[in-house]
Amino acid sequence: MDKSRVIDLLKRIIADDLDLNIGYDQIDDAASFLEDGLALDSISMAEFINLLEGRFQIRILDEDLETATFRSLDSVAALVQSRMAERACEVEA
């Protein structure tokens, strides 16, 4: 899955599944999940991670949960792609 498709799905999750009152069109590709952007609280952040895992069939590890990764949709998309690639390798093996 290419990055633009991942970003599109991330926006769908944020707009449709999180209780943030923000529309798909209002989410910038560079949007941060932190205080300076979408400002996800503890509950929304936990929900978002769970949704990521379910929607992309990946496992987000504890060490993935870093502020730097969640500074933009782009970097979260990169993480998702990385985990999807790992999963594909595991399936092939």
Added chain:
Amino acid sequence: MSAAERAPRFDRDWTDALAGSAGTVHLGGEAVSVQALLARGRAGWQAHAAYRFPALRGIGDIDLLSLLLAAIVDRRPALLCAAEAVAPAACDGTIGTAAGTVTAVAADAHERSPAAGEYGRYPDGLAVLSSGTLGAPKIIWHDPHDLLATSALAMQRLGLCAHDRVLVTVPLHHMYGLGAALIPALLAGAQVHLLPKANLLSFNEALRTAAPTWVYSTPHLLRTLVQRKHSPISDNCSLVLAGDGIPAPLHEHAQRIFQRVFDLYGSSELGVIAISGANRPQTLHPLDGVRVFPAEAGAEQARLIVRHPHAATHIAHADGLVAVPPAWDTRDIAVFHDDGGFAIQGRADLSLNRAGKLLVLADLERAIMGWPGVEIAVAIALDEDAAAGKAIAAVIQPSSPALTVDTLKQHAANTLPAFARPDRYLLAAELPRLGSGKPDRNTITKDYQRHG
């Protein structure tokens, strides 16, 4: 009434211990010693000298924290409230708006609290604005001497020391964060790491960078912070939990992750009242000098009355300014143990008589949250009769899509006595919550009554 006008004190004054603390606070990328905080706070108060009783709104940065500590040490009146709170009209200024600036109190800020001058002279001391989750917000005044004394008792009971690194994930404008976490840790000379808006990311980073030996949290916050963890975060990290509705599975999960888990019970009016033994949530033990007893003498289960030597001095609410009585009715139902300990079951106003037995709704909710597939449960007493008495509905947010009403009924039949079984169940994908993360009981009840 000023602190000097109260009865002479014979107990230790911990003010010097706080002022001389070797502790350091880590917040927002800064690490500042208590000495530096006090110097910064005193300079800050000079700049705000015109304010007699300002609101410190949202203690989320070093400047606000400095003012808070200086107010405690120098006994300067101030009120603590949440960042989003409307400053009460009793305050003549607000410090800590979005840009950290000072503003005069807005003209429309009179709707929720007593008007300035209504009671003549206000008490001295540090005041907190209760969250209002149990009714209208109240202003509660604490003598700093007593705040520090209770904090010292909590420090001693938990065994906090200068080698500790204490991670505080709860807000400092509540007595839990202030009087149970921050001040005890500073009195011990510990390193204190503050996470005013904790989430999975900031919590994980704090675990890595601070390697805390203590974490303070609430059940609702902890659930989101540790749900992905299944092994101990270190071999030397203890957890302090405070708040109602700690279901057994969450406690068991916490005990797998933390070396020791302590339950803490307290209130905005009294501060810390009791703390459990490590990994023994069933029994709370009062702090030294605190006396607890049932509202009905000799009862094993009754409303909990507390005599606290360091309680708040005054409370202002819609009916006026009152002195805190020596025996405080917590309005919680407790079960009293022979050894002097007790266990909290839930709020008295959320309990009812069913088939001749007292059913505390919080107790029922905890039991339901122990069932597989249940994330959150809120029990509601309905205005209609059922076989056992007043009917009860359980509104449930599932953690598993496989959960059905039939499954819930089966769990109830297997685990609950007949008088405690809900008459109705409603599954809700997402229950409304308060800012604290607790389920918004009022909204859930209204929604249920409106739509069923």
